[in-house]
Amino acid sequence: MNPNNVRQFSRLRKSIDWSQRQFDFPRKERIAAVKQFVGYHHCEDGATLRVPVPLIALAVLIYVRMLAPRAPRVLITTKESGLRPTAANLELAVNQIPPEVKLGATLRRMVTEAIFSPWGIVKIGLHTVGKALGHDYGESFVDLVTLDDYFVDMAAKSADQIDYEGNDYWLDYEEFMESDAFKRKDGLKADEYTLIGPAGEDRAESMTADSSPETAKDKLWLRDVWLPDEGLLLTYGVKSERLHRVVDWDGPERGPYPKLCFSEVPGNTVPLPPVAIWRDLHELANSLFRKLGNEAEAFKRVLGFPGGNDESVEGFKKAKDGEGIAYNGGRPEKLEAGGVDPKTLAFDMQVRDLFSYFAGNLDSLGGLAPLTETVGQDKLIGEAASAQLRDMADCVVETSGEIFTALAYYEWHDPIKRRKLEKPIPGTSLSVVINWGRESKQGEFSQYDLAIDVYSLQDNSPSTKLQKLGLIMTQYVFPMAPLIEQAGGTIDVQRILEDIGKYADMPEVADYVTFMEPMQQPGWKSSSNAPAHTTREYVRKGQPGQSRQGASAAMQQLLMGGGVQDSEMQGASGGAV
Numbered sequence: 001m002n003p004n005n006v007r008q009f010s011r012l013r014k015s016i017d018w019s020q021r022q023f024d025f026p027r028k029e030r031i032a033a034v035k036q037f038v039g040y041h042h043c044e045d046g047a048t049l050r051v052p053v054p055l056i057a058l059a060v061l062i063y064v065r066m067l068a069p070r071a072p073r074v075l076i077t078t079k080e081s082g083l084r085p086t087a088a089n090l091e092l093a094v095n096q097i098p099p100e101v102k103l104g105a106t107l108r109r110m111v112t113e114a115i116f117s118p119w120g121i122v123k124i125g126l127h128t129v130g131k132a133l134g135h136d137y138g139e140s141f142v143d144l145v146t147l148d149d150y151f152v153d154m155a156a157k158s159a160d161q162i163d164y165e166g167n168d169y170w171l172d173y174e175e176f177m178e179s180d181a182f183k184r185k186d187g188l189k190a191d192e193y194t195l196i197g198p199a200g201e202d203r204a205e206s207m208t209a210d211s212s213p214e215t216a217k218d219k220l221w222l223r224d225v226w227l228p229d230e231g232l233l234l235t236y237g238v239k240s241e242r243l244h245r246v247v248d249w250d251g252p253e254r255g256p257y258p259k260l261c262f263s264e265v266p267g268n269t270v271p272l273p274p275v276a277i278w279r280d281l282h283e284l285a286n287s288l289f290r291k292l293g294n295e296a297e298a299f300k301r302v303l304g305f306p307g308g309n310d311e312s313v314e315g316f317k318k319a320k321d322g323e324g325i326a327y328n329g330g331r332p333e334k335l336e337a338g339g340v341d342p343k344t345l346a347f348d349m350q351v352r353d354l355f356s357y358f359a360g361n362l363d364s365l366g367g368l369a370p371l372t373e374t375v376g377q378d379k380l381i382g383e384a385a386s387a388q389l390r391d392m393a394d395c396v397v398e399t400s401g402e403i404f405t406a407l408a409y410y411e412w413h414d415p416i417k418r419r420k421l422e423k424p425i426p427g428t429s430l431s432v433v434i435n436w437g438r439e440s441k442q443g444e445f446s447q448y449d450l451a452i453d454v455y456s457l458q459d460n461s462p463s464t465k466l467q468k469l470g471l472i473m474t475q476y477v478f479p480m481a482p483l484i485e486q487a488g489g490t491i492d493v494q495r496i497l498e499d500i501g502k503y504a505d506m507p508e509v510a511d512y513v514t515f516m517e518p519m520q521q522p523g524w525k526s527s528s529n530a531p532a533h534t535t536r537e538y539v540r541k542g543q544p545g546q547s548r549q550g551a552s553a554a555m556q557q558l559l560m561g562g563g564v565q566d567s568e569m570q571g572a573s574g575g576a577v
Helices: 006-022 024-038 055-067 081-094 097-101 103-116 173-178 272-298 310-318 342-358 375-413 462-479 481-486 493-503 507-511 549-558 568-575
Strands: 074-078 120-126 139-144 150-152 165-172 220-228 232-237 243-248 300-304 335-336 417-423 429-436 450-451
Touching: 006 220, 006 300, 024 055, 024 103, 055 103, 055 272, 055 375, 074 081, 074 375, 074 417, 081 417, 081 450, 097 103, 097 139, 097 375, 103 120, 103 139, 103 272, 103 375, 139 310, 139 375, 165 173, 173 220, 232 335, 232 462, 243 417, 272 342, 335 429, 375 450, 493 507
Parallel strands: none
Antiparallel strands: 074 450, 120 139, 150 165, 165 220, 220 232, 232 243, 300 335, 417 429
16 A cells, blocks of 8 residues: 555545444443443443352453463574574563563453453554653553454455554544654644544443543544555554554564454354353343342241231230230231242253353362362363363463564564673573673574463462472372482472472471481481382272262252252252352
8 A cells, every 4th residue: 555645545444444343243242241240339330230140250260360370481492503592692581571561461451351352452562752652762562452442354354364453542642743753743633532432332441431531631543554465554543534654564574463362263254252152141140040039039928817806916926935925816827928939040050050061161170169079080070171271271372472472573673772681500500690782682583483481371379389399299209219319319308398388488387397417418218127019908988079060960959849869968068059
């Protein structure tokens, strides 16, 4: 596209407006799902009815915690042996960026958006226009772009064939006017700030704020458009329709908009968000539970007095326990009306079980309750449930790799950025501080291969480290103690206790055991009197489990009028309904 061709620019704007309208339904569904997520008490424009069973919120919190617990780290390698020291330095430099751009928080928001929207989208780049876009000069950025602001060529048959994509945003009017990056400013006035979309559609932000808020500064409504075929990045005013900037794209080949999606739709460019699968069961479960709540509130139990007179009834009501009264009416009877319908309650329980099933066995993923009667079965189900989680995690890793590729690209091509890198000395606990800048870079960026360390995305909190330490010691170190001793090794029990205290946030644990001076390295000696062969006897008892699903199934059978065995009833009483 020739940016000076008014006709081509007008045609591009019309195509973008058309593509924007194609997202009307996904945007409405996203907002409706978000309202179910926040429930009735978050804001005035939240869910219209109470959400006593927040199944969507439960699923979202579990998946976000599992998929993006922290920012990942990157491994950078190269096949050129002479460039390996530079690759190691580039790796250290790139790994300094995540805390600078708050990548961990952005990834969590991206995963959350990908659950509610067809994509979780971020915009990535390197600012070269001072503070005009809210970032310092030369600063890398990774900013979330919601579905309310994003657009893509909806006439394309696949993501590889799009003619354009981009996003809308608001910019301070004074910063825009003072920046040299934008042109055609003569007579330009500030836009009226609004939380309504270009075609008057609602946005998620309007749930918690008025659609026409009062701002402290004047704003301009701008739109960035990336044209992959032409290698151009355009900026124009949404209201004024003025073209303010045209620059040659000087960034990663795949553009500035890495996208995360979890489920492709055959023959369709718009993916399927997980919440679209969950929402019907979530709404049905809440509808049934509200009905059960109304039935429970309508339940009444009163006394009926056949015959007699008002004086006798009043005397009965006022009498205290053990008192005698003169009463000439019939024997009072208990009268009940209303109450929870057992069949409706059983159906509601089944719906909630189905939600957990279609959401990937939330009980197993979230560690909410045992699923079966044996640990072995629970382990198998947990591994099967984690298969879906692994597929989703692979999508997060792939998108994270695209983000890090862009960050590494900008870090490499940044002509002014300088860093201090702390480089460890192999074989020692020492490190050396080196300078990283333009003069430190050897070769071309294309000579370096970028790889994401998948495991760095997983939770590595102190409690997780404590679990790993226990697993490693009991399954590997202690059983191999005789072999370690034969090889001349020892197990440092004092160091183990110190690490246990550190990870458990109880440093005093190391003081519970005292060591005599000089402290001898504890060795693990096998007893000479130990038998050469040992036998183990396994006894399996038919003890009922107390899994949530087993309890739910037994309770549903009871509510439907069926009989249950004593063992099933015991499991139902111990499980969570």
